Amino acid sequence: xxxxxKDGITESEFLEQYRPGDYxxxxxxxxxxxxxxxxxxxxxxxxxxxxxxxxxxxxxxxHPFLGxxxxxxxxxxxxxxxxxxxxRELREETGVGEVYLEQLYTFSDIGxxxxxxxxxxxxxxxxxxxxxxLKSGDDASEAAWFKVSYRPLQEQKELIEDGYIKTRKYELxxxxxxxxxxxxxxxxxxxxxxxxxxxxxxxxxxxxxxHAKIIAYAIERLRGKVNYTxxxxxxxxxxxxxxxxxxxxxxxxxxxxLKAAFRRKVADLVEETDLYTENAGHRPSRLYQRxxxx
Amino acid sequence: xxxxxKDGITESEFLEQYRPGDYxxxxxxxxxxxxxxxxxxxxxxxxxxxxxxxxxxxxxxxHPFLGxxxxxxxxxxxxxxxxxxxxRELREETGVGEVYLEQLYTFSDIGxxxxxxxxxxxxxxxxxxxxxxLKSGDDASEAAWFKVSYRPLQEQKELIEDGYIKTRKYELxxxxxxxxxxxxxxxxxxxxxxxxxxxxxxxxxxxxxxHAKIIAYAIERLRGKVNYTxxxxxxxxxxxxxxxxxxxxxxxxxxxxLKAAFRRKVADLVEETDLYTENAGHRPSRLYQRxxxx
DNA sequence: GCAATAGTGTCTATCAGACAATATACC
DNA sequence: GGTATATTGTCTGATAGACACTATTGC
Numbered sequence: 001x002x003x004x005x006k007d008g009i010t011e012s013e014f015l016e017q018y019r020p021g022d023y024x025x026x027x028x029x030x031x032x033x034x035x036x037x038x039x040x041x042x043x044x045x046x047x048x049x050x051x052x053x054x055x056x057x058x059x060x061x062x063h064p065f066l067g068x069x070x071x072x073x074x075x076x077x078x079x080x081x082x083x084x085x086x087x088r089e090l091r092e093e094t095g096v097g098e099v100y101l102e103q104l105y106t107f108s109d110i111g112x113x114x115x116x117x118x119x120x121x122x123x124x125x126x127x128x129x130x131x132x133x134l135k136s137g138d139d140a141s142e143a144a145w146f147k148v149s150y151r152p153l154q155e156q157k158e159l160i161e162d163g164y165i166k167t168r169k170y171e172l173x174x175x176x177x178x179x180x181x182x183x184x185x186x187x188x189x190x191x192x193x194x195x196x197x198x199x200x201x202x203x204x205x206x207x208x209x210x211h212a213k214i215i216a217y218a219i220e221r222l223r224g225k226v227n228y229t230x231x232x233x234x235x236x237x238x239x240x241x242x243x244x245x246x247x248x249x250x251x252x253x254x255x256x257x258l259k260a261a262f263r264r265k266v267a268d269l270v271e272e273t274d275l276y277t278e279n280a281g282h283r284p285s286r287l288y289q290r291x292x293x294x
Numbered sequence: 295x296x297x298x299x300k301d302g303i304t305e306s307e308f309l310e311q312y313r314p315g316d317y318x319x320x321x322x323x324x325x326x327x328x329x330x331x332x333x334x335x336x337x338x339x340x341x342x343x344x345x346x347x348x349x350x351x352x353x354x355x356x357h358p359f360l361g362x363x364x365x366x367x368x369x370x371x372x373x374x375x376x377x378x379x380x381x382r383e384l385r386e387e388t389g390v391g392e393v394y395l396e397q398l399y400t401f402s403d404i405g406x407x408x409x410x411x412x413x414x415x416x417x418x419x420x421x422x423x424x425x426x427x428l429k430s431g432d433d434a435s436e437a438a439w440f441k442v443s444y445r446p447l448q449e450q451k452e453l454i455e456d457g458y459i460k461t462r463k464y465e466l467x468x469x470x471x472x473x474x475x476x477x478x479x480x481x482x483x484x485x486x487x488x489x490x491x492x493x494x495x496x497x498x499x500x501x502x503x504x505h506a507k508i509i510a511y512a513i514e515r516l517r518g519k520v521n522y523t524x525x526x527x528x529x530x531x532x533x534x535x536x537x538x539x540x541x542x543x544x545x546x547x548x549x550x551x552l553k554a555a556f557r558r559k560v561a562d563l564v565e566e567t568d569l570y571t572e573n574a575g576h577r578p579s580r581l582y583q584r585x586x587x588x
Numbered sequence: 589g590c591a592a593t594a595g596t597g598t599c600t601a602t603c604a605g606a607c608a609a610t611a612t613a614c615c
Numbered sequence: 616g617g618t619a620t621a622t623t624g625t626c627t628g629a630t631a632g633a634c635a636c637t638a639t640t641g642c
Contacts, residue, residue, distance in 0.1 A: 003360045014357035018409050024372045025319035028402075028413055046592055046641085063308035066297045078318045078411050081402040098488045106400045106415045108375040116314045117372050119322055121400045121413075128487060163586050190586055193422060193528065194392045234487065243594075260596075261631055282592040283639035292457050292484055339615080341619075537620075554623080555604055576619040577612035 026108075026117040030085045031073035031211065032056075033104070033218035034094065036127045037235045037248050038145065046281035051247040052147045055174065055215060056093065057207075059142040064114050065208035069180055071215070072143070073120070086123040093143060100126040100234035105217055112210045124218045126234040146176035150219045151254065153183065163191035169202060172216055180206030184216040226252050230269040233290040239275060241285040242266070320402075320411040324379045325367035325505065326350075327398070327512035328388065330421045331529045331542050332439065339575055345541040346441045349468065349509060350387065351501075353436040358408050359502035363474055365509070366437070367414070380417040387437060394420040394528035399511055406504045418512045420528035440470035444513045445548065447477065457485035463496060466510055474500030478510040520546050524563040527584045533569060535579040536560070 002010040009017075034056040039049040057069040072093040076085040082103070091097055104122040112118065153169040166188045174180040183202040188195065199213045207215075225231045226249060235248050246262050268291065275287040296304040303311075328350040333343040351363040366387040370379040376397070385391055398416040406412065447463040461481045468474040477496040482489065493507045501509075519525045520543060529542050540556050562585065569581040 005356050005360050009357065011357045011360060015408055023321065023369055025321050026370070026372070027314070027317065027319050028322065048593075062299050063303065063305045066299050066305060075317055076320070076402070076413075078320070079404065081404065082400060082413070083402070098485060100488055101490065103399060105397060106376060108370070108377070108415075110373065110375065114309055115312050119370075119376070119415075121402075131487070191392060192532065192584060192586070193425070194394055195528070196395065234489070238486065241594085258632065258634085259594090260598095261633080263595080264631080279641075280593075281641055283594050283641095285594055290486060292486070535621085552605065552607085553621090554606080554625095557622080558603080573614075574620075575614055577614090577621050579621055 026119045028076045029073050029118055029120045030076060030082055030089060031071040031120045031122045031214055032086060032089055032125055033215055034125045037129055051251045053251045054145040055148050057146050060208055068208040069206055070208035071211045082121040090125055096127055096131045104221060122214045128235055128237050130237040144176045146174035149173040165189050172212055178206060182207055182212035184212055223253055239287040239289055241287060320413045322370045323367050323412055323414045324370060324376055324383055325365040325414045325416045325508055326380060326383055326419055327509055328419045331423055345545045347545045348439040349442050351440050354502055362502040363500055364502035365505045376415040384419055390421055390425045398515060416508045422529055422531050424531040438470045440468035443467040459483050466506055476501055476506035478506055517547055533581040533583055535581060
C-alpha cells in the first residue's frame with residue numbers, strides 16, 4: 001500500500017505536498033434545457049386543447065449577450081458534481097426538485113464564451129405541467145417559456161475521397177415574449193474507418209452563446225429517446241388520457257401518429273385507473289398513470 | 295448592436311475590461327476508452343480464431359495510483375476543444391488518427407482525483423485490427439491491451455415510497471499483463487415523476503481513479519449502439535467475412551447470435567466484394583466491406 | 589340527433605427467432 | 616472422404632402501419 005515513486009515518495013506524502021501546477025483551467029458551467037408541455041386554449045368548447053413543447057429561457061441582464069435569451073445555468077462549484085449543480089440550478093429557476101434529469105453533452109468550442117475559457121456540461125430536464133404552476137416570475141430575473149419548433153430545412157450530400165459528407169440544416173424557432181430563431185447544421189462525415197458528427201450554428205437571432213446548438217442537441221436526444229423509452233411520461237401530469245399522451249408524442253416528434261398503433265405501443269408504459277374525464281362535450285376518456293414496474 | 299448595461303457600458307468595453315473572477319476552477323481532462331478486437335490463435339488449423347474485445351490501459355508511473363492501470367488521457371488545453379484533446383491523446387497513444395470517436399459522459403464526482411478538483415470528459419474510440427499493428431510499445435510509458443469481460447452479477451429491487459430502486463451489479467474483468475477486476479453497480483431510482491441512474495464502484499482491484507466506472511459506461515454504450523447502428527463496423531478491417539463480423543457482435547454483446555437472423559440484420563450495413571478467403575481448410579467465405587451510403 | 593372524441597378490430601407487410609438444408613474448399 | 620465452415624430457405628410468431636368500425640357523452 002505504500003509504494004514509492006521514482007523520488008522515493010509514498011502516495012500520502014505525494015498528496016500532502018501536492019500543489020496544483022500553473023496549468024490554465026477552464027470555468028465549468030452547467031446549462032439546462034428544461035422542457036415542458038403546455039396546453040393552448042381550443043377554439044370550440046368541444047375541441048381538445050392543443051399541446052405545445054416549451055423550453056425555459058432567461059433574458060440576460062448583463063454583458064455579454066445583454067438582452068439576449070439564454071438557457072438557465074451557472075458555474076459548477078468545487079464541492080458539487082455537475083449533476084448536483086444541475087439540480088441546484090433547476091431548483092433555483094423552477095422551484096421543482098424531483099424531475100427527470102439527464103446529462104446531454106459537454107460543449108467546449110473555443111470562444112463559445114467571449115469572456116474567458118468556459119466549458120459547459122449540458123443537461124436536459126423534463127417537467128410535467130402539474131409542477132409548472134409552481135414557478136414563473138419568482139425572482140427578478142426575467143424567465144419565460146418559449147414554444148419550440150425544430151424542423152429540417154435542407155439536406156446536402158457531398159462525395160469525398162473515401163466517403164461522403166452529409167449536411168442537414170434545421171430551423172429552430174422559439175416563440176415566447178419574443179420570436180427567436182436560429183439555423184443549426186448537423187454535419188456527418190463518413191469515411192471508411194471513421195464517422196464523425198458535428199453541430200454548427202449557421203445563423204442565430206436572439207439566443208446567447210452557443211445555446212441554439214445545445215437546444216438543438218437536446219431536441220434530437222429527446223426525439224430519439226421518446227421512441228424507445230418511457231421518457232415522455234415525465235412530461236405528463238399524474239393522470240392523463242392516452243390521447244393527451246399521444247399529443248405529447250406528436251408535439252415532441254413533430255409528426256402525426258396513428259391512434260391504434262400508438263395505443264399498442266404505449267400499452268406497457270402506462271397503467272389504467274378507474275378515473276375518467278368529465279364534461280368534455282363528448283365521450284369521456286379513461287385516465288392513465290405512468291406504469292412503474294420494469 | 296451596442297446596448298449599454300446598467301453601468302452604461304457596451305459589450306466590447308465590458309469584454310475589454312473583463313477579468314476572470316476568483317472562482318475556483320477545475321482541471322478538465324479527457325479519458326479515452328479505446329476498444330479494439332483481436333484474434334486469438336485457434337487450436338486446430340481448421341477452426342476459426344476466437345475474437346476478443348480489448349481496451350487500452352496505461353500503467354501509472356507516478357503518484358497517485360502508482361503502478362495501477364489507467365485509461366489514456368490528459369488535460370484539455372486552453373486552445374483546444376475536448377474533442378481535439380481526445381484526438382490528440384489518441385494519436386499520442388496509438389498513432390492512429392481516423393477512427394470512430396464519440397463523447398461518452400462527463401464525470402465529476404468529488405474526490406475522483408485525490409490531488410485536486412478534476413472533471414473528466416470521457417470518450418470512446420473504436421479501432422480496427424488493421425491499424426492496431428501501428429501502435430504498442432512506442433514510447434517509454436507502459437501501455438497494454440486488456441481483454442474485456444463485463445457481466446451482470448446480481449440484481450436487486452427495492453420498493454420505496456412512490457416507486458422502486460433497482461440495483462444491478464456487474465463484474466468487470468480486464469485480462470492483460472495483469473488481471474484486474476472491479477464490481478460496478480448501476481442503480482436506477484424510479485419514482486412517479488423522476489427517473490435517475492447512477493453508477494458506483496463497489497470494489498476495484500488494479501484500476502486507477504474512477505476508471506472502472508468509465509469503462510463500464512463505455513461498454514454499456516457500445517452494447518447499446520451495436521444493436522441499432524453500424525458502429526461495430528469501425529472495429530473491422532477493410533475486408534471481412536460475415537462470420538467475422540458476427541463474432542465481433544458476439545464478443546461485444548457477450549451473447550451468441552443466430553447466423554441467419556444476423557445476416558439479414560447486417561445486410562444493409564455491408565457491401566459485397568468479389569474477394570474470398572483462401573486456404574481456410576473449409577469452404578471459402580466471401581469478403582465484405584463497410585457499406586457507406588446512408 | 590349531432591359533434592367530437594374514445595376505444596377496438598383486423599388486414600397486411602415486414603421482421604426476428606428458430607431450425608434445417610445445402611454448398612464447398614482443403615487436408 | 617471428412618471436417619468445418621458458408622450460405623440460403625422457410626416456418627412461425629410478433630409487431631407496425633393503415634384503415635375501418637363501433638361506443639359514448641354533452642349540448
